[in-house]
Amino acid sequence: MLVTSAIxxxxxxxxxxxxxxxGFQVTYSVSGTVNFAQGSAMMxxxxxxxxxxxxxxxxxxxxxxxxxxxxxxxxxxxxxVAVRPFAKHGSNAWLMATVALGILADNTVLFTFGKEPRGxxxxxxxxxxxxxxxxxxxxxxxxPVVGLALAAGLHLFSxxxxxxxxxxxxxxxADAARLMGINVPLAISAxxxxxxxxxxxxxxxxxxxFNVHSDMGTLFGLKAFAVAILGGMGSAWGVMLAxxxxxxxxxxxxxxxxxxxxxxxxxxxxxxxxxLMPNGLFGRAAVKKV
Amino acid sequence: MxxxxxxxxxxxxxxxxxxxxxxxxxxxxxxxxxxxSGQSAxxxxxxxxxxxxxxxxxxxxxxxxxxxxxxxxxxxxxxxPAKGVIAARELIFKEKVAVLFGGLDTPVSxxxxxxxxxxxxPFMGPWAAGTPITQNGANPxxxxxxxxxxxxxxxxxxxxxxxxFNAKNCGMILVNNPWGESNEKGLLAALSAKGMKPAxxxxxxxxxxxxxxxxxxxxxxxxxxxxxxxNVGPSSQVVKSLERMGWKPPIVSHWGPAGGxxxxxxxxNAKDVHFIQTYSFFGxxxxxxxxxxxxxxxxxxxxxxxxxxxxxxxxxxAYDAMMLTAMAIEKAGSTAGPSGPSSSxxxxxxxx
Numbered sequence: 001m002l003v004t005s006a007i008x009x010x011x012x013x014x015x016x017x018x019x020x021x022x023g024f025q026v027t028y029s030v031s032g033t034v035n036f037a038q039g040s041a042m043m044x045x046x047x048x049x050x051x052x053x054x055x056x057x058x059x060x061x062x063x064x065x066x067x068x069x070x071x072x073x074x075x076x077x078x079x080x081v082a083v084r085p086f087a088k089h090g091s092n093a094w095l096m097a098t099v100a101l102g103i104l105a106d107n108t109v110l111f112t113f114g115k116e117p118r119g120x121x122x123x124x125x126x127x128x129x130x131x132x133x134x135x136x137x138x139x140x141x142x143x144p145v146v147g148l149a150l151a152a153g154l155h156l157f158s159x160x161x162x163x164x165x166x167x168x169x170x171x172x173x174a175d176a177a178r179l180m181g182i183n184v185p186l187a188i189s190a191x192x193x194x195x196x197x198x199x200x201x202x203x204x205x206x207x208x209x210f211n212v213h214s215d216m217g218t219l220f221g222l223k224a225f226a227v228a229i230l231g232g233m234g235s236a237w238g239v240m241l242a243x244x245x246x247x248x249x250x251x252x253x254x255x256x257x258x259x260x261x262x263x264x265x266x267x268x269x270x271x272x273x274x275x276l277m278p279n280g281l282f283g284r285a286a287v288k289k290v
Numbered sequence: 291m292x293x294x295x296x297x298x299x300x301x302x303x304x305x306x307x308x309x310x311x312x313x314x315x316x317x318x319x320x321x322x323x324x325x326x327s328g329q330s331a332x333x334x335x336x337x338x339x340x341x342x343x344x345x346x347x348x349x350x351x352x353x354x355x356x357x358x359x360x361x362x363x364x365x366x367x368x369x370x371p372a373k374g375v376i377a378a379r380e381l382i383f384k385e386k387v388a389v390l391f392g393g394l395d396t397p398v399s400x401x402x403x404x405x406x407x408x409x410x411x412p413f414m415g416p417w418a419a420g421t422p423i424t425q426n427g428a429n430p431x432x433x434x435x436x437x438x439x440x441x442x443x444x445x446x447x448x449x450x451x452x453x454x455f456n457a458k459n460c461g462m463i464l465v466n467n468p469w470g471e472s473n474e475k476g477l478l479a480a481l482s483a484k485g486m487k488p489a490x491x492x493x494x495x496x497x498x499x500x501x502x503x504x505x506x507x508x509x510x511x512x513x514x515x516x517x518x519x520x521n522v523g524p525s526s527q528v529v530k531s532l533e534r535m536g537w538k539p540p541i542v543s544h545w546g547p548a549g550g551x552x553x554x555x556x557x558x559n560a561k562d563v564h565f566i567q568t569y570s571f572f573g574x575x576x577x578x579x580x581x582x583x584x585x586x587x588x589x590x591x592x593x594x595x596x597x598x599x600x601x602x603x604x605x606x607x608a609y610d611a612m613m614l615t616a617m618a619i620e621k622a623g624s625t626a627g628p629s630g631p632s633s634s635x636x637x638x639x640x641x642x
Contacts (some may be wrong), residue, residue, distance in 0.1 A: 004505050005535070009502045117523055119554040128536060135536030209530065210499045211386035211523055211555050213328070219497050254503035259466070259493045 006255035012140045014247020015147030018240040019202040020224030023195030025239040029171045030191040032086055033094050035078050037102020038199045039221020045071050045200025046207040047113050050120050058208050068200050075196030076189050110214040117213035143205050151240045162191055224271055232283015291388045306391045317361040318625055321381035323374050324393025326366035330521055336601045337416055340608025354620045367398050374398035382409055387627045388625040389615050396420030397467035403433050406452045414615055416607040420472040434640050436611035438568050444476030447592035451515045455540040461513030463528055465520035466493040473519040489513035496524045501531040509537055518543040522550035529556035548601040569606035571596035582609055
């Protein structure tokens, strides 16, 4: 029972880490840059959804769709104001600019949404069933399923759609893609929008388990970055898998050894893994031709 | 409201230094460092309200020290010790407060106490319950409290669990910070005094989403009751995790859930949590209790009855603490510290 329930918990959390980390991976592959404030995008997803579904009492589906659309807009904005102006001059200042924009978003939410955390109960999420004497909540099962479905969606998008293929072309060679008539800035902007949609989706799914507040994404963002590095920034499935592994490791260490060891051992294992495989568990070393 | 027996005021010897007329007009600044944002924002607001009602009452009577009025200066510590220390330094050195009040979070108060002892400025804790806040080993000790003390609360929690639920094998689920540590020590001492041992001791982080692995360990160890220690957000995570597990053990909690929207955050199972309160505005009130309730309703439009005074603990303790502080300042005859012109100080008056 101990191990099985830890696995269920770990898979749920792990898929959230994976989704956030996928956001890092998407933008890094396409543009070589990331939005360091992914945690803020996650928080925005939950805050928007709460505002529409609870404050304005909209039905859940339009509330979620509009929340995700706003997250996509936020991603495009991050790229436009905090990444593009610096990246085009070869400056790394986007590192700090994205963090600063995230802090701005967190504080704007603090003063508009409110200072107190709010509970986001979703009626369907409270259902549960028993299997092998273990209680499973529907949400615990739904989270990894939706997480993996979104990752599969990204895979299909990049293989089957024109914009997705354009993004892949930019990944391979931005200059050649530009010469072929591909709108490179649009592809990069789309990657940022996709990245924040993933984060927003993670925020909406985690909200019923957690509470909605302005700094709910901070720790998640940090862990997701560790996951992205662990998985290897070049591999989408690798990042998702690393997320699941991270979540499972956290959960199993807590269940088997006790919560006192969770953070120490989890991050120690990340360091050991990266020392042994510097490009991440599923990444490949970049070849630089000179 | 009843006077807390652990802070009794007695006569203090005061040298009769004349009070200058200019000083009579100066306000006495009362500093407050508490969470005004985040999960404990309501607790900070409750302390603010208790202090404000007391200060309004004192000022309406002409203040203390022949006409000096009180002024509340507050800063947000965001429930973070580092921010609390910065805020405390600002209030001590820039605002030159006469007394510094703390907030809900034990880790923040523990971070501030060494500074106030170093600067010889009285600190008054209206809420944070950590035992080492006042039992800090400093001599002289400038930390005072009008709040529960963990080691006493822990005795009460065990007593309640045994009496109400016939608990024999309690597990601890504690927030992983100095407040959790203080309670671990207190609960172990309480259990040991009765020849008992805990089923297990589990910790969780304040921002943990899922506490199921820790709770599963306690369930596997045969816990028949849980001692919960955590502020409102983390406590709600424990309750939601229990709901997901389908496990319904009796939960005896410290007063953390009193600090915010616990019912909303924890969901329908919030009602199953039994927690400590040191004051309630429900039921028959003392003369002072009635007066404070009336003042709260007059000043804050959202308060229409006792049910709206949430968290009541913060309001009542802060009111009492401010009244005691004013009496101590009056007895001391000055707000000067030990190096000031008076041989008696607010600190010695509070000790007396």
